[in-house]
Amino acid sequence: MVSAQRATIQDVAVLSGLSICTVSRALRNLPNVSEKAHRKVAEAAEKLGYKASPAASRLAGGNTGSVAIIAPTATAWFFAQTVEAAEEMFADAGHDTVLISLRNKAEVRSRVFGDLAALRQRVDGVLLLNVELDAAEIGALAASGLAVASVGMSGVPWDNVGIDDEQAAWEATSHLLEMGHWDLAVLAGRDLGGHSVHTSRRRLDGFSRALAEHDLEVHPDLVISAGSSIEDGRRAMTELIANRALPSAVFAECDETAFGALMALREHGLSAPKDVSVIGIDDHPMSWFLGLSTVSQPVADQGAFAANLLCERLQNPEQDHAPTNHFLDTKLIERKTTRRKRRTDKNHD
Amino acid sequence: MVSAQRATIQDVAVLSGLSICTVSRALRNLPNVSEKAHRKVAEAAEKLGYKASPAASRLAGGNTGSVAIIAPTATAWFFAQTVEAAEEMFADAGHDTVLISLRNKAEVRSRVFGDLAALRQRVDGVLLLNVELDAAEIGALAASGLAVASVGMSGVPWDNVGIDDEQAAWEATSHLLEMGHWDLAVLAGRDLGGHSVHTSRRRLDGFSRALAEHDLEVHPDLVISAGSSIEDGRRAMTELIANRALPSAVFAECDETAFGALMALREHGLSAPKDVSVIGIDDHPMSWFLGLSTVSQPVADQGAFAANLLCERLQNPEQDHAPTNHFLDTKLIERKTTRRKRRTDKNHD
């Protein structure tokens, strides 16, 4: 039953015949509340449709009832999927979700991480999506009193879920290498003054390692700082086509970048795999359709999983068990945009 | 300058040599504050890096400093774009953004709209994205004390931004009709117990009108309730292929649905426009690549524009100027998935 006016803890106290204080404790499952009291409070609260005011709760030292999701951007396919999955988890756990998009801007980034106390005022926890943090920031965050969990950020002092980005990039790159391609370009993420998207850096690492294992060097001209949108990929590939000898294969940091690359090729009368092999990471719903070779990863799962870990941390704040790290599986999917390098292929040397 | 501990209004009061009350008024630009006092307060607040505690403010009857964005889903391309654009606007105006995805579930929907008082506890305003509301809900929302603005919901007692969905659908459908297609299917939005996505309904209306203008009737079997994702479109088209005579043209409610339809065609050895003409609405970044004919609409603009209107309403709460409605331009883009119906085309009669 819901009354016209919002019920207060006072109402619950009167109805249950207990003091406000006991009600408060019962509602939050704190110790030192008799079972009987607990039951009476639960009943009364239920009957009144009582929900604690987040503002009052927070002001008095309690929780806000909301968590923030911080992502480099909210439009990219990966983030949209992750955010929605996490939001669902949070909503079901009774938390509001505050969305903070860094919009790939260093300024926004520092505004957010520069005042963690202010953030703590507004949310109880933070879910970080692929945000690159330096040691000081990690320390500050861990000490901020905020519960933290993340996606795509291994090696961090809180629970993390992701794929092994370095490995996934290595797989993709190795696939190209094994098909005889040795002049590889990479469409990497945008660099934000040392604070790129975390996964981007890891994937670049994997790319480099694969090359190194074949005694190849990463040619700086063939590392294009792209960003991760379709448009970014298109621009990067256009640049590649315009400014230098075309490599025989391209590793795109994510499928959307690869889509853009494919578009650019088409615009210049070229195509994959005829003129250049292309591979991405993600297995975006469109990839099958375009025949894009890629390394698949479970996306919504990562968001839901990490959100769930955060919820647990929120529920048992005192327990400080060691941070866990979870790598979900990826799989190389060979489709039609990659093929063995042929003698007849153009050879730009 | 930022102190280690969060500054309170008390600190500002002391530093500026004024009372808390005056500081509070000055900070919120209320009348009856001398210019001198205003300046002193601003200086002190600046020096302390003071930001009012949203919890305390809300509790005392003020504002929360955040707004909610409510969308049917957050993963669809249109919503991801709109949400990010709106979030940017809100962030720049100093508001936090609470993301609420209805996840196409009636249950979530009623949980949100069933307790507007609870919502008002947490946010100052709401940005509705294509949410279908009945008269009672519209009334309740208007009376809730929440500032409201929307995208894609004309005829509503608050500011709205959108395209003329009925018209856009009419254009797309008419395009098909004028090319000689008369057996048309529509891949429409999902119906949520009378509460579909608002735009879906309007687009279906436009489809119907175009048919009616050509003395054609809407065949119920050719109205597929799809949803608006790629997967939804794929499923819908598959159903169409499996269960009935294939229509010669298909109008998909949005480009992603159309992508899915194209995929399903390919899976069955069919293609557009050879076997069936396909058109969508959106002009998604991939549409050019796929040659998808469509009706383009400015997407991020709608989100930013509506968010901006909401911010203005939040800033001048007292003024009750009439709600405005803004239609942004759309444009038919004819590409390669639609063509004139030919004698040689299969004719399913």
Added chain:
DNA sequence: GCTAAAATTGTAAGCGCTTACAATCGCTCG
């Protein structure tokens, strides 16, 4: 059955803000 310790419950003081309402101040006007 009585007392000390443990378990439960209540009292009251804020948390940092907003907002009637009261108090002051600076002028204008007779």
Added chain:
DNA sequence: CGAGCGATTGTAAGCGCTTACAATTTTAGC
């Protein structure tokens, strides 16, 4: 030059919750 008024500022009472700490009840031990 003092009353009267509007403009400005201050006082103080909450908003609905959490949380020491005090009060009370229960349990256990002898």
